[in-house]
Amino acid sequence: MTMNHGTTHSSSDGADVVYTDSVFGAPCWVSLTSRDLTATQDFYSAVLGWQWRGARLGDRFRTALVDGVPVAGIAGVASMWQMAVAWTPYFAVSDADVAVARVRERGATAAVGPISLPPGRAALLADRDGAAFGVWQGKLVTEWEAWRQAALTFISLHTRDAFEAAIFYGEILDWASGLPGCCEVEYARDQVLLRSQGDVVARIESGAVDMPPDPSVRPHWQVHFTVADVEPCIRAAEKHGGSILEEGEQEAVLRDPDGAQFTVASRRQR
Known part of the structure; x- marks a missing residue:
């Protein structure tokens, strides 16, 4: 999918995109x-069965x-740039500059970019409650349908007010x-569901509060990876230096050795 050729429309704030x-x-x-x-690659290879290759960025x-x-x-x-260790979702946009301008206009944070990251442009942002997310303009690293099929990824936002957050993201991303x-x-x-081509691809839930630095209670985006069987993922995470925050038959919340939190969910649940 290439987000660069198509029809020009006037968006909700008057910009031609x-x-x-x-x-x-x-x-x-x-x-x-x-x-x-090295440790990160070893952990996710063991837990999710991933293989690896180098990236163009170095x-x-x-x-x-x-x-x-x-x-x-x-x-x-993370150490070099003094960044938090965390998973971050990126949303496809047609114009990263427009998305960043909308974020700033609404009193949220544009932390990095837009910057050129061939084959596209990216920006790292945070909403008004501090939940980090990114936007991506240009040809996707993996075509959207192929990405969804290869590693069915689902994201959820844990925040104070799901409906207020849905309005914010809707205005940024033209939902x-x-x-x-x-x-x-x-x-x-008490939640908002985001659908793309009929599939639920994200969920926004109310209830998170701004408390001491625990990502499980602060507003944040949680990345969910769909797996064939949750139990082997849990055991592999424990064996390779991770920790289990929540454990169930169909879903578990894990933390990698660096402290990044993510969820594994059974395909049967999705």
Whole structure:
């Protein structure tokens, strides 16, 4: 999918933006910051069965593969750049500059970029409650449908007010805008569901509060990886220096040796 040729529309804030008939506003990639690339690769190979290759950005970066398909990025820059170790989702946009401008206009944080990261441009952002996310403009590392099939990735936002957050992200990413390929939003009780091409690709849940530095209670995006069987992932995480925060038959919340939190969920649950 290339987010660069298509039809020009006027967005909700009057900006002319080029969209394609493909999805936009949907999560399209996930990346992890790491203090120790070798240890990180060993851990996720054991837990999720990933293989690895180098990335164009240099020797501090790696790309995770599932059956040869790129599914995630690892950046060994946490210590060098004094960044938190965490998983971050990226959303496909047609214009990263427009997305960053919208974030700033709404009192949120534009931390990095947009910067050129061939084959596209990226920006690292945070919403008004401090939950970090990114946007990606340009050709995707892996075509969207192939990425979803190779490592069915689901993300959830744990925040104070799901409906207020849905409005914020909707304005940034043109959710429910009526434009061709946009994501649909469904309000259900205490949560908001994001659908792309009929599939639920993200969920926003109320309840997180801003407390001491524990990512399980602060507003944050949680990355979920769908696996065939949760139990072997749990045992492999324990064996390779990780920890188990929540454990169930169909889903478990794990923490890698660096402290990055993620969820594994059974395909039967999805």
